[in-house]
Amino acid sequence: MTWDAIILGAGGAGLLAAAAAGQAGAKVLLLDHADKPGKKILISGGGRCNFTNTGCEASCFLSENPHFAKSALSRFTQWDFLALIEKHGIAWHEKTLGQLFCDGSARQVVAMLLDECAKGQVDVRLSTSIGEIAHRDGAFHVAGEVARNLVIATGGPSIPKMGATGVAYDIAAQFDVPIVTPRPALVPFTLGEEDQAFKDIAGVAVPSVAGVAGVIFEEASLFTHRGLSGPAILQISSYWSEGQPIWINILKDAQTHLKEAKRRMPRAHLKAALAEHLPKRLADALHEVFGITKELANVPDSDLMAVAERLTRLEFQPTGTEGYAKAEVTAGGIDTNALSSKTMEVKAVPGLFAIGEAVDVTGWLGGYNFQWAWSSAVAAGTDIAQRARDN
Incomplete structure (x- = not known):
């Protein structure tokens, strides 16, 4: 039997691509080395899956080609995925900044995608090693099976404890598809010894505006025993390069x-003034860092204004990040210049597709990366089904 498509990876992108192609008439085989589908879905959003964002648009994504995501995102939008969620009777709610979550469990999203695959008569095989991939006579040979089309939906190496690997890049290299250097994104920063006072207040969070290289995000920042985390910090980490403050x-x-x-309160010290607006442990740490021991009445206005300036632009020099182990996603990946933005097909290798996190498209924190998975999946799945009908 020759399949219309073999899809590698039973994460969000792979599952929806398989469902879209299968329901439109294609014969689809979905393979994954893991023993369960949708593992990253299950842990996302604290187990409730932040499945999309109402504000999703191409400007919320990083890529060497910032225009690449526009086509897929416009043809399968956040509202289209929300309609699928509602069709399956999954209750949902909106949190801050347009983030949409399941009321119940992320397991509902995985069950929904598996149900959609079943409707498309997709053959889902888990605990299956991909092994060597061969390409001859216009067909792809994988794990003893043959297909006219092959979809790379294996994600990136972020969160390796969930089984994530860089196999997508190995497959791309086999077919001479260029790669934008992968790196951890949406990841906490590590700080050095000079910032020990801040590492000593691990667990303290504060509303903030964080910035790097002209990019800013307004959300919470969190001090950790290794450095900095929290939504604002994770957001700017995607834009950070080594050596940048x-x-x-x-x-x-x-x-x-x-x-x-x-x-x-002229007789008070600086930490008392700061503690009126900031968590006490943070106020104490700042008092230590600023080194102002006089009562406020004896602090020159110029010194006080210098402190104020630092509070509105407190600079850190990260020593690095916590790497793929703590990165929510991987930036970089399969070069979008090698792909069709409409179908996600590799231009130089007919029948080879790449979708989701494997591709050099990385969204903001808050459901954007799932939406890219959904949109790119439908783009590929729809095109594969059209080819199957044409054959």
Whole structure:
């Protein structure tokens, strides 16, 4: 039997691509080395799966080609996936910044995708090693099976404990498909000894604006025993390059607050003034870092304003990140210049497709990467089904 498509990877992208192709009439085989499908879906959103975002648009994605994602995102939108969620009776709710979550469990999303695959008569085989891939006579030979089309949906190497690997890049290399250097994204930063005072207050979170290289995000920042994390930090990590400093605004209107504190409580120390607006442990750490031991009345206004300026742009020099082990996604990957933005097919290798995290398209934190998985999957699955009908 020759399949219309073999899809490698039973994550979100692979499952939906298989369902889209199968329901449109293609004969599809879905393979994964894992013993369960959708493992990253199951752990996402604290087990409730942040499955998309109402604000999803191409500008929310990083890529060497920032226009590449537009086509797929516009043809299968966040509203299309939400309609699928509702068709399956999955209750959902919206959190901050347009993030959509299941009311119940992420298991509902995996069950929905498996049900969609079943409707398309997709053959799902788990605990299956891919082995060597051969390409001859216009067909792909994988794990003893033959297909006219092959879809790389194996994701990136982020969160290796979930079984993630860089096999997508190995397959791409086999077919001479270029790769944009992969790197951990949406990942915590590590800090050096000079920032020990901040590592000593692990667990403290604060509303913030974080920035790097002209990119800013306004969400919470979290101090950890190794460095910095939290939504704002994870967001800017995708834009960070080794050696770049980052900054955090941890107290808006700091000048006004400190001037008022000096007028109202001149006998107090700086940490007391800071503790009115920041967590006490953070205020204590900042007091230590700034080294101002005088009562506020005896602190020159120029020194106080210098402190205020630092509070609105507290700079850190990360020593690195916590790597793929803690990265929510992988930036970089299969070069979009090698792919059709409409179908996700490799231009130089007819019948070979790449979708989801394996591709050099990386979304913001908050459901965007799942939406890219859904949109790219439908683009590939739809095209494969059209080819099957044409044959």
